[in-house]
Amino acid sequence: MTGVTLNQAIKRYGDVQVIHGIDLQIEDGEFCVFVGPSGCGKSTLLRMIAGLEETSDGKIAIGTRDVTRMDPSERGVAMVFQTYALYPHMSVEENMGFGLKMNGVPKGEIKEKVQKASDILKLDQYLDRKPKALSGGQRQRVAIGRAIVRGPEVFLFDEPLSNLDAELRVEMRVEIARLHKEIGATMIYVTHDQVEAMTLADKIVVLRLGNIEQVGAPLELYRDPDNKFVAGFIGSPAMNFLAGTVAEGGIEVPGLGRTVAVEANLPAAGTSVIVGIRPEHIEVQMGQGALKAELSEALGGVSYLHLDTPTGERIIVEERGDERANEGDTVDISFETRRVYVFDAKTEQRIR
Structure with a gap:
């Protein structure tokens, strides 16, 4: 597993700059949460790390590798999206192993990796089901399982719980926290929900208008905010x-x-x-x-x-x-x- 380093990372769409020279070090095995209001640039920054958005300027490194211009498939990352994006005609087992199958991985190895991920996520009894026979929380676990079987260096989560109801959100928060402890992988998680940020993160990055307002541990930001924005955003109800x-x-x-x-x-x-x-x-x-x-x-x-x-x-x-x-x-x-x-x-x- 490896960390992620951003050095003066910039994103422009034509003449409009939306990410403004981000410097950030995410340590190996750390659970880092990008948090901020809609339009602050958190999902864009995540997609830049994934390679789904081109970095206009600056550098992104995963471990010792400069991945700034690398294809997403070469970066060693796996991404879990807000929408589950499961193939409806495939079983849970087929969905989880599909990426490996497309890469020509032997069937025996695919089955072994899917079984290991299934054990971690407690999906054994659902492996033969189609996505339509699963709850929202179960579908999201399948999407996470699909990421696990790839054995990535870094897991990226883009608001994965926003489509779930309140009870399932709490349940899946616990699942993701347990998953991080069990796997020990570097995880970067995007949310607009500061409760998710406070309960999951080792490190929180508070973003506003494409800039970092403050970086720190959850209680550090709560107890010692640098500015009014961070003070008002961290804590519920707001300050x-x-x-x-x-x-x-x-x-x-x-x-x-x-x-x-x-x-x-x-x-x-x-x-x-x-x-x-x-x-x-x-x-x-x-x-x-x-x-x-x-x-x-x-x-x-x-x-x-x-x-x-x-x-x-x-x-x-x-x-x-x-x-x-x-x-x-x-x-x-x-x-x-x-x-x-x-x-x-x-x-x-x-x-x-």
């Missing part, structure tokens, strides 16, 4: 943001009607900043304050309380326990100083 102004003793936040103390090296008084607080770091004080509860989403063990501020900004609070606010209540909130993030209002970069 709350309130406009503020640097003042003596902290930051004056009109939405809260008070000055908030922070643990950051603040710029000069009068500077406009943005204060960030995660929903799970806020506590509600009942029967006081000037924040009106407009909506309470009760999900059982947790509720998400939506508060309107006097300035028209919205705050979401995560509530647990038996005592919870109701819609229409007027409340106040509190939070620890160390839980407050500060961002420059112009550049949106973190002020630490």
